[in-house]
Amino acid sequence: MAERTMARQAADLRRLADELDEPAAAVDWTVLAPEAEAGLRDEIAAWITRKLQPMYGEYLDEQLRDCWPQHPSVCTELGQLYREWSRIFDRDKPLLPAALAFSDRLLPLALGRIGKLMTRCSRQCRISERGHDVPAP
Numbered sequence: 001m002a003e004r005t006m007a008r009q010a011a012d013l014r015r016l017a018d019e020l021d022e023p024a025a026a027v028d029w030t031v032l033a034p035e036a037e038a039g040l041r042d043e044i045a046a047w048i049t050r051k052l053q054p055m056y057g058e059y060l061d062e063q064l065r066d067c068w069p070q071h072p073s074v075c076t077e078l079g080q081l082y083r084e085w086s087r088i089f090d091r092d093k094p095l096l097p098a099a100l101a102f103s104d105r106l107l108p109l110a111l112g113r114i115g116k117l118m119t120r121c122s123r124q125c126r127i128s129e130r131g132h133d134v135p136a137p
């Protein structure tokens with residue numbers, strides 16, 4: 001009886017651990033309806049302003065430009081970072097090992113790719129009247 005109880009408790013703990021470490025859902029921009037795509041871009045923009053910029057602003061300033069919504073590849077990178085960040089931090093106790101991996105590996109690698117994608121933005125994009133960069137004619 002006690003053995004069965006311990007086995008059940010162990011199973012419950014494994015299930016709980018799996019739930020806590022469940023992978024985030026990746027973003028597939030190709031299947032999003034236009035409204036969902038715009039909504040996700042707004043979510044990501046808010047996340048950048050409220051979370052990413054205050055926590056990692058010095059890294060972002062070198063790589064990420066305001067015209068990011070105009071660049072599908074950058075949106076892909078930011079969408080995956082946003083989902084993973086949400087999985088790590090949107091809980092009572094943020095996941096420290098995952099947060100360390102995010103800071104040490106995921107963010108620097110993504111920002112390196114984003115920086116390469118946006119190196120030509122100063123020539124190709126300009127600030128529109130709405131405050132967003134748009135490709136130059």
Ligand SMILES: [Zn+2]
Nearest residue numbers: 067121125133
């Ligand atoms: Zn640009």
